[in-house]
Amino acid sequence: xxxxxxxxxPYPFGAAMTNRLYCYAKGxxxxxxxxxxxxxxxxxxxSNIRNKESVGEYxxxxxxxxxxxxxxxxxxxxxxxDDILGYTKTFFYLISKTKRDDxxxxxxxxxxxxxxxxxxxxxxxxxxxxxLNEYPLVTTKQTKKIELKRKKLEKFAFSRxxxxxxxxxxxKEYATAITKAQIIKVPIIIDKDTTNNIxxxxxPIDTPYxxxxxxxxxxxxxxxGMLEAFGxxxxxxxxxxxxxxxxxxxxxxxxEKMKExxxxxxxxxxxxxxxxxxxxxxxxxxxxxxxxxxxxxxxxQNKYCFATKTGEYLAFSRPIIMTRVGEAMxxxxxxxxxxxxxxxxxxxxxxxxxxxxxxxxEAKKIGERGFLLTESDFNYKTQGKKMIDFFKSL
Numbered sequence: 001x002x003x004x005x006x007x008x009x010p011y012p013f014g015a016a017m018t019n020r021l022y023c024y025a026k027g028x029x030x031x032x033x034x035x036x037x038x039x040x041x042x043x044x045x046x047s048n049i050r051n052k053e054s055v056g057e058y059x060x061x062x063x064x065x066x067x068x069x070x071x072x073x074x075x076x077x078x079x080x081x082d083d084i085l086g087y088t089k090t091f092f093y094l095i096s097k098t099k100r101d102d103x104x105x106x107x108x109x110x111x112x113x114x115x116x117x118x119x120x121x122x123x124x125x126x127x128x129x130x131x132l133n134e135y136p137l138v139t140t141k142q143t144k145k146i147e148l149k150r151k152k153l154e155k156f157a158f159s160r161x162x163x164x165x166x167x168x169x170x171x172k173e174y175a176t177a178i179t180k181a182q183i184i185k186v187p188i189i190i191d192k193d194t195t196n197n198i199x200x201x202x203x204p205i206d207t208p209y210x211x212x213x214x215x216x217x218x219x220x221x222x223x224x225g226m227l228e229a230f231g232x233x234x235x236x237x238x239x240x241x242x243x244x245x246x247x248x249x250x251x252x253x254x255x256e257k258m259k260e261x262x263x264x265x266x267x268x269x270x271x272x273x274x275x276x277x278x279x280x281x282x283x284x285x286x287x288x289x290x291x292x293x294x295x296x297x298x299x300x301q302n303k304y305c306f307a308t309k310t311g312e313y314l315a316f317s318r319p320i321i322m323t324r325v326g327e328a329m330x331x332x333x334x335x336x337x338x339x340x341x342x343x344x345x346x347x348x349x350x351x352x353x354x355x356x357x358x359x360x361x362e363a364k365k366i367g368e369r370g371f372l373l374t375e376s377d378f379n380y381k382t383q384g385k386k387m388i389d390f391f392k393s394l
Contacts, residue, residue, distance in 0.1 A: 020188075040086045042079075043070060095120050107131045128163075192315040212292065226293045246275065291318060323342065
């Protein structure tokens with residue numbers, strides 16, 4: 001049995017989904033099962049080329065770009081042609097390589113692509129599994145048209161699957177209602193050993209800091225709420241305490257609101273947007289921060305998802321402040337392995353920030369207890385073994 005993860009995400013370097021794909025592949029490979037990540041289309045732009053190799057291995061995981069090229073064209077029409085060719089080549093690659101009882105894991109929401117996958121499955125008899133890490137089409141403005149598109153996807157594609165991998169209990173319940181396929185829940189997963197791959201193992205700055213490496217959006221990551229909490233807490237923190245955020249402020253859809261908060265609390269000299277960080281620098285910022293905040297609001301999206309960045313923070317034993325929202329509450333308890341706050345309450349977050357800075361020894365112990373989850377529920381190898389057993393049962 002060989003497992004193929006088919007994706008549009010960059011590999012091996014990318015954002016949250018790329019890291020999740022890596023942990024899937026690594027967990028399966030380390031349990032002596034063959035696995036390959038197949039990227040359908042070019043993913044890199046000229047201004048930010050992180051993935052240069054179109055075929056190769058990364059930390060024991062195999063990958064290939066169907067197009068034999070990772071860089072997207074600057075031409076709109078050439079990009080469309082490349083994408084069509086990429087999917088066509090992926091289709092024929094699966095037709096030529098897969099065998100009976102192999103497994104193809106897909107993340108696409110395109111009914112047309114599923115039509116071709118069903119044709120490939122008809123000829124090769126592989127098992128088709130969907131990786132469900134969020135409520136389908138939830139990131140798009142919810143209209144009657146989107147709801148109809150979701151219903152068509154459920155009826156045409158999901159109903160014909162062999163299996164589903166759900167990241168949360170709510171998504172598992174959703175999948176149970178729309179498909180007869182077998183379902184497994186795989187929460188956030190982390191290879192804690194990747195935290196050791198830091199060649200320059202020193203703090204990136206010489207002052208205490210809070211670190212945020214998610215999006216600079218209020219709707220998804222509550223970044224304005226975090227900034228306000230820092231502004232409220234700042235007079236009670238060490239004078240040199242900082243709030244470091246990845247990303248470019250000017251490209252944020254909430255930049256004006258963020259600037260207003262910075263002015264309101266006069267924290268301009270204590271807030272820094274560091275832009276895109278290479279993987280090693282990112283890991284250094286994560287390793288040496290005083291705390292992180294996962295400020296999720298009770299939206300439809302957050303009801304179903306599970307922030308994958310949580311695993312990276314846990315791997316470094318960092319104290320985490322998180323809102324009482326979603327799947328995370330099945331694993332975390334206040335003052336046991338995290339600091340839990342109510343959503344939409346920057347004052348409560350500020351209280352926890354002050355608590356962590358005033359009681360660093362207690363915060364360290366809470367972070368260390370959070371780390372234990374990387375060795376149990378969130379362990380990539382343990383979950384990899386469960387996934388292999390699940391695939392064999394399909």
